[in-house]
Every structure is written in structure tokens, then in C-alpha cells.
Amino acid sequence: MKPSDLKFEATIDCARALDAADPMSRWRDEFCIPQTNNKPQVYLCGNSLGLQPKRLQAEMDQELEAWRRYGVGGHFEGKYPWMPYHEFVREPLARLVGAHPDEVVAMNSLTVNLHLMMVSFYRPSPERHRIVIEKGAFPSDRYAVESQIRFHGYDPDSSLVELIDNDGSGLLSLSTLDAYLNEHGDSVALVLMPGVQYATGQFTPPGEVVELARRHGCQVGFDLAHAVGNLPLTLHDDDADFAVWCSYKYLNSGAGAVAGCFVHRKHSQRTDLPRFAGWWGHDPSTRFKMGDKFVPAAGADAWQLSNPPIYGLAPVRVSLGIFDEAGIKHLRDKSITLTAYLEYLVEIRLAGRIAIRTPSDPGKRGCQLSLAFADAKLGKSVHQAMETAGFVGDWREPDVLRASPAPLYNNFSDVFQFVDELARRLSQ
Ligand SMILES: Cc1ncc(COP(=O)(O)O)c(C=O)c1O
The missing domain is CATH 3.40.640.10 (Type I PLP-dependent aspartate aminotransferase-like (Major domain))
Incomplete structure (x- = not known):
């Protein structure tokens, strides 16, 4: 799926349509999305700490079990010997x-x-x-x-x-x-x-x-x-x-x-x-x-x-x-579209209040956009309030909010909701 295949619009319906057309969407379900107020966070912070794969717990248990069961023998026994x-x-x-x-x-x-x-x-x-x-x-x-x-x-x-x-x-x-x-x-x-x-x-x-x-x-x-x-x-x-x-x-x-x-x-x-x-x-x-x-x-x-x-x-x-399993090339294809959607929404909804510091050429960026606030003090307080409400990016002094939709677990609806919330709070 390339940006040219689907027209972007600044609506949740468009975001949902993009999610429905996303061939990588099933991967989201493989990850533990943290919750705030019993709702999944809108987590755009994979640039700082990626989310936990659900399949990890059983694999960690298996390593602890190997230690319990084999002691020093775990270096040579078990499914994944430590040596x-x-x-x-x-x-x-x-x-x-x-x-x-x-x-x-x-x-x-x-x-x-x-x-x-x-x-x-x-x-x-x-x-x-x-x-x-x-x-x-x-x-x-x-x-x-x-x-x-x-x-x-x-x-x-x-x-x-x-x-x-x-x-x-x-x-x-x-x-x-x-x-x-x-x-x-x-x-x-x-x-x-x-x-x-x-x-x-x-x-x-x-x-x-x-x-x-x-x-x-x-x-x-x-x-x-x-x-x-x-x-x-x-x-x-x-x-x-x-x-x-x-x-x-x-x-x-x-x-x-x-x-x-x-x-x-x-x-x-x-x-x-x-x-x-x-x-x-x-x-x-x-x-x-x-x-x-x-x-x-x-x-x-x-x-x-x-x-x-x-x-x-x-x-x-x-x-x-x-x-x-997912393939980094497929992930990159999705990532280019996902970040392009973030860029599109920021430009449409936040022009004049936020400038994108990351290059606009997709060949010169990964998934992250660095959003620079015209009013840094306001930007920081909005970021903090958003984080408390479960919309997670991260702040870098003096004026940048990093937002990084990760193609494994983020979707277009995340991106829409993040920008929507940002626009709503900046207009208050
Ligand atoms: C670009 C870059 N280099 C170096 C580091 C430091 O990494 P570590 O604490 O794992 O040594 C970080 C940590 O976030 C980083 O983002």
C-alpha cells in the first residue's frame, strides 16, 4: 500500500479505511498496548521504548523454567541452551x-x-x-x-x-x-x-x-x-x-x-x-x-x-x-504511508502552530516526525497533559514533541487520534 493508492482525509473514517486496507494490521494484536483509564493508549513513543510482544511472556517463562529445572545444566540443555x-x-x-x-x-x-x-x-x-x-x-x-x-x-x-x-x-x-x-x-x-x-x-x-x-x-x-x-x-x-x-x-x-x-x-x-x-x-x-x-x-x-x-x-x-515473519521491507512500506498520514494531518490541522523539523522526503526519514512548537511552553504543557490522558509521544528540549508511529503496532487511527487530540488541546 502506497500513499498514492488511498486518498488521505482528516477524518476518523479515512483513518479506519486505511486501517482496513493495511496488510500489516494483524501485527498490532501481537503487542501489549499499555492502558490509561482502561483504554488503550495512543502510543507513538517507539522511538524511546518499543512495546512488549505478547509472545514474549511464555518465552521468558521458558528461560526461567530452564534455570529452575537444569541449574548450571541450562548452558547445554533446554530448547535454547545458554552457552x-x-x-x-x-x-x-x-x-x-x-x-x-x-x-x-x-x-x-x-x-x-x-x-x-x-x-x-x-x-x-x-x-x-x-x-x-x-x-x-x-x-x-x-x-x-x-x-x-x-x-x-x-x-x-x-x-x-x-x-x-x-x-x-x-x-x-x-x-x-x-x-x-x-x-x-x-x-x-x-x-x-x-x-x-x-x-x-x-x-x-x-x-x-x-x-x-x-x-x-x-x-x-x-x-x-x-x-x-x-x-x-x-x-x-x-x-x-x-x-x-x-x-x-x-x-x-x-x-x-x-x-x-x-x-x-x-x-x-x-x-x-x-x-x-x-x-x-x-x-x-x-x-x-x-x-x-x-x-x-x-x-x-x-x-x-x-x-x-x-x-x-x-x-x-x-x-x-x-x-x-513480518519483513522489514513490508514494515517500511507501511511506515512510509503511516508517517505520510501523520505529516498530512499535522500540516492540515496544526499549520502555524507546529512546524515539522524532520525532512519531508520519505527517503530522508524513518517513522518519526519531530514536531516543533511555535510556542514551546504551551507545547510542553500540552504534551504533558496528553501523556497523562494516554496520548504518548516524547518531549525533547527546547521545543520538540517526537511522534513515531511504529508500523508493527501503530495504526492510522492512532495517528488520527493523536493529531486530533493535539489540535483540540492547542485550540483550548
Ligand atoms: C541515538 C542514541 N545513542 C545512544 C543512546 C544511549 O543508549 P544506551 O543507554 O543504551 O547506551 C541512545 C538512547 O536512547 C540514543 O537514542
Whole structure:
């Protein structure tokens, strides 16, 4: 279903007709929609925390049962033995991000993985010491980058470069990155970019970033927190050096769930890369010989530190099963239409009071729209009142309400009701 197939109208009847024509509508029923006042919330907050799949409870019970029943034997017994547990998510994760299975691993949390990746891929020298990020990057990334620069004895004032377009849009276009790299590229060690930027919702295809950065010999990594599960990715073909992401947003794996990491295959046999090592990164065939010498496992697995937390990884396994069944390309088709409907309603009903900060080109955004209020104080109080009433988006200072219809569990009626409520409250 494409936007052109069905005409949008700002009515609940239209929203319901769009829902009736939606081939992905059955997935909503697979999720626990939180309630407020005994009514399902209008939950457009998958950019922050995705919803719980109903099928997860039984799978979690099964893991607890394995522990009850087998004790330490659970490492080898049960349906999903714990010893190779991260293997169970490898293939679906690779499919989701467009990687070979040996290029991905589920481990740790996002910021930890970002540090581990920078240990290997940020190798500054006096000539080439800079890290380029987008201005307004997620604070954790900025802290991580700054601390890595200092750790290597460099000064963030000269080594940390934050780029933004100078047109006041808050976006970063490839031409701005290109212009910077053309002038200073030979001093840049690492370009670290978001797939989907958390505040603006802008999507920049990783392959296009890599293409620019490679011309200048830079390493290129991505924080895909807001991109994974939101749109299809092709990390291997894009030739990214590394990527990291979390699993609690569009991957619906619960707060603090085990994160993911991609390391391009071309790096897997390199012996010159420094790495912080732990026993789970050791070649599994000899790991339990408990030798003194670290022998890296093949591929991204070599960056693992610890044995995986099963109760943080089980939701990832379950969630990736859903993505495999639903298909990220089908989800993306729906997402494009769903977000286009949100955009249409905001433009028709909220013009002059809200400006959309996210690019209007569907190729340059995922499901999120960042709604900037002309009156930020009013916007914040309306957002808070809406949240209390069960219309859930999230606020980002100073003036943005992020609204992110997730195609797995949101429908067109959600989108209509959210904008309708917003318009009603802003008119009061
Ligand atoms: C873009 C981005 N990067 C990094 C993080 C930090 O993630 P974590 O706390 O899992 O390390 C977040 C968290 O929301 C994020 O949105």
C-alpha cells in the first residue's frame, strides 16, 4: 500500500479505511498496548521504548523454567541452551541490518559497544586525530567521543568536530559533510554518524556517508539506535566499518535489552587492530581450555567480553523472530504511508502552530516526525497533559514533541487520534 493508492482525509473514517486496507494490521494484536483509564493508549513513543510482544511472556517463562529445572545444566540443555545463546539471534540480526552473519553480534549496551568500537577504529595520530559527528548528537555519543579523544591525549576543542547545516534547519546534509571533508578530510580519523538522528528524525543513508568519507581515508561508524527496526539497512554493501545500536526502541526488546554491533568482514582477520578483550571473544572451540593467550573468535564475535545475559537477550530473540515473519521491507512500506498520514494531518490541522523539523522526503526519514512548537511552553504543557490522558509521544528540549508511529503496532487511527487530540488541546 502506497500513499498514492488511498486518498488521505482528516477524518476518523479515512483513518479506519486505511486501517482496513493495511496488510500489516494483524501485527498490532501481537503487542501489549499499555492502558490509561482502561483504554488503550495512543502510543507513538517507539522511538524511546518499543512495546512488549505478547509472545514474549511464555518465552521468558521458558528461560526461567530452564534455570529452575537444569541449574548450571541450562548452558547445554533446554530448547535454547545458554552457552551458544547469542548464536540464536545472529542470522535474523544480520538480515535486519543487511550484514553477513559473522559481521554481527548481540552484546552489552549501545554506549559500551560504541566505546569498544572506538578502541579498535579510532586510532588518532598527530596528523589525523579528528572525529566528526553531527551537532546535537545524542549526549551519550558525545561523551563517549570526547572521552576517547582525551584518552588518547588529544583535546576535544581541536579534535571533536560537530557539523550542522548553516540554514537553521537543525539538519545535516551530505553536502555539508562533503565540504568539510574536502577541506579537512586528511585530519579526520573517524566519521561517526547516526542513521536516523534522534532529535530531528533525519535519515542519512549510511552508504552515502561512507562514500564521502572513504575519499579522504577516514574510518566510518554509525549509531543506529533510531534506524534499526525502523527501516531496511545494508551495512555490508555500504562498507561501514562498524555500527552499534540498542534493542529497546524499534526492536521492542525491553528497557536495557542487549544491544547490537556490526563489524565489517574486511576487518575480521586483521591482527593490527587493538581490541579490549574478554573471554567470550575468544575462539569458542578452545575457550574452555582456559589458556593465557587470547585467540579471537571469527568475525564480530571477537569483540564480545562476557557471557551473554540470557534474560536481556531472550526478548531480542523473540523480537527478531517477529521482524523475520513480518519483513522489514513490508514494515517500511507501511511506515512510509503511516508517517505520510501523520505529516498530512499535522500540516492540515496544526499549520502555524507546529512546524515539522524532520525532512519531508520519505527517503530522508524513518517513522518519526519531530514536531516543533511555535510556542514551546504551551507545547510542553500540552504534551504533558496528553501523556497523562494516554496520548504518548516524547518531549525533547527546547521545543520538540517526537511522534513515531511504529508500523508493527501503530495504526492510522492512532495517528488520527493523536493529531486530533493535539489540535483540540492547542485550540483550548
Ligand atoms: C541515538 C542514541 N545513542 C545512544 C543512546 C544511549 O543508549 P544506551 O543507554 O543504551 O547506551 C541512545 C538512547 O536512547 C540514543 O537514542
